[in-house]
Amino acid sequence: MGKGNRGKRSLRNAQTWDHGKQEERKERKLKKAKRNFSKNNDSNKNETINSTFSDEIPLNIDDDIPLKIKRGMILAHDTIEKKESYRLRLHIENTKRLVEKLHGRLVSWDEKEESQRRLEEQILQENKLKEEKEKEQGIKKPKQHGPRPETWNLRGAARPACEVYDFDTRYVCPYEKEIEDHKVKQNSIQNILSVYRGNIHNGPKPFCQNYVMLLAQLGHLYIEAKKYRKARETFLECIELEGNDMKPSITNARNRLIRMYMEIERYESAKRLCQTLTQETSAWMHYSALLLEFTSNETQNQATKESLLEKAIKVNVYCAFFISFHSTFSSVMEYTMDIEDAEDGTLLEAIEYFSSDQMQIWISLNASDWMKQSLLRIYKGEILSKDLLEWGNKLIENEKIHLIGKEQADEESYDDDDDEVDFSMYAGMFRTAMEMLEEAGEFK
Numbered sequence: 001m002g003k004g005n006r007g008k009r010s011l012r013n014a015q016t017w018d019h020g021k022q023e024e025r026k027e028r029k030l031k032k033a034k035r036n037f038s039k040n041n042d043s044n045k046n047e048t049i050n051s052t053f054s055d056e057i058p059l060n061i062d063d064d065i066p067l068k069i070k071r072g073m074i075l076a077h078d079t080i081e082k083k084e085s086y087r088l089r090l091h092i093e094n095t096k097r098l099v100e101k102l103h104g105r106l107v108s109w110d111e112k113e114e115s116q117r118r119l120e121e122q123i124l125q126e127n128k129l130k131e132e133k134e135k136e137q138g139i140k141k142p143k144q145h146g147p148r149p150e151t152w153n154l155r156g157a158a159r160p161a162c163e164v165y166d167f168d169t170r171y172v173c174p175y176e177k178e179i180e181d182h183k184v185k186q187n188s189i190q191n192i193l194s195v196y197r198g199n200i201h202n203g204p205k206p207f208c209q210n211y212v213m214l215l216a217q218l219g220h221l222y223i224e225a226k227k228y229r230k231a232r233e234t235f236l237e238c239i240e241l242e243g244n245d246m247k248p249s250i251t252n253a254r255n256r257l258i259r260m261y262m263e264i265e266r267y268e269s270a271k272r273l274c275q276t277l278t279q280e281t282s283a284w285m286h287y288s289a290l291l292l293e294f295t296s297n298e299t300q301n302q303a304t305k306e307s308l309l310e311k312a313i314k315v316n317v318y319c320a321f322f323i324s325f326h327s328t329f330s331s332v333m334e335y336t337m338d339i340e341d342a343e344d345g346t347l348l349e350a351i352e353y354f355s356s357d358q359m360q361i362w363i364s365l366n367a368s369d370w371m372k373q374s375l376l377r378i379y380k381g382e383i384l385s386k387d388l389l390e391w392g393n394k395l396i397e398n399e400k401i402h403l404i405g406k407e408q409a410d411e412e413s414y415d416d417d418d419d420e421v422d423f424s425m426y427a428g429m430f431r432t433a434m435e436m437l438e439e440a441g442e443f444k
Helices: 003-015 021-040 041-051 069-078 079-107 111-137 176-190 209-225 228-242 253-263 267-276 282-294 302-315 317-324 327-332 347-354 360-365 367-380 393-411 423-439
Strands: none
Touching: 079 209, 111 176, 111 209, 209 228, 209 253, 228 253, 253 267, 253 282, 253 360, 267 282, 267 360, 282 302, 282 317, 282 347, 282 360, 302 317, 302 367, 317 327, 317 347, 317 360, 317 367, 327 360, 327 423, 347 360, 360 367, 393 423
16 A cells, blocks of 8 residues: 555656746756866866867867867757758768659560550549548549459369369469560560660650659769769769760759869869860860860970860850959959859859859969960960950840740740849840959950
């Protein structure tokens, strides 16, 4: 009886903890730990601990909290970097799973099966829309009954004799039929990735395009996780599937790969890539090829540089001005980090290149000064043609194209897109910077 009464009394006196009391309890424990720490540890011991763990534990949490308590706080919880790494790893695994699933479907492509699958998906979509419409109208779904006799799967003595004994003329061996169906399927199966390698855009839509875009997305995630070898393999697979002559390309694998090579200083690999993709029309490829001439230890050939400069200016003339007068454009251009994956030959592509890490390479190698002197020589008529640097008409054409595309997008969708790039704003800033350079006499 005594034990039972004590148990009931303890349950009656039990009180739940709220958030305020829990915080007060934590604060009292922290103050008690501080007092014990200050009593039992002198200043010399504290300095020794600080010197031991200063590189491992950030001391900017609270200067009043002893280092022993800080260490416990940090080891008990994941840091922001750890949480980001977990999230990135989860994205990589999910994307890999999607790539593997679509890869298995494309390497064993059966047109008959795919048409049947598309028909089933269409029926499911129609039924789903029908159910939603009936739900909105308040129509109740009829009660479903059990399976009909023709759908019963009988076993044992209840099975018909024709399904049990081989001597019946109507009997069809399921195993032999499965083997025959497998042979027929093997003759109709084709590997889409091999058949359409180099022109994947002509493959079955939208599966081939989705596969290449998923590969490019996986490559971006590998770069973010600093797994450069896997990112290189993924991007090269994208380029091989799309083909060297594919214009415009489905993904930005070419630009991302050359940017990765330049960022990790794999200049020889970047050179080989530029020599392979000779028909590429992006500023990233041509200006990187020109920049690689300054990273080489070999004797720099002026004629080679001028030839590469001419190709680069033909591809995107705005980049030449951004590189040559980077200090002026840095003071004028704003919101440059908002631009991603811009179209080739446009002002937005030049701004994206200008705000990338490659600008620091141009400045550190003094290649931007060479670019500036080369532009002045072009204006004076000493090298190349002065018409190469004509940018006014090109900018007007880009504005017209962007305006037409914006009008078409507005007709198709009435929703406001806050992420849409304001091309006219960037064009106005570029014109302002060029006017400042002309007033300062930089082109004379």
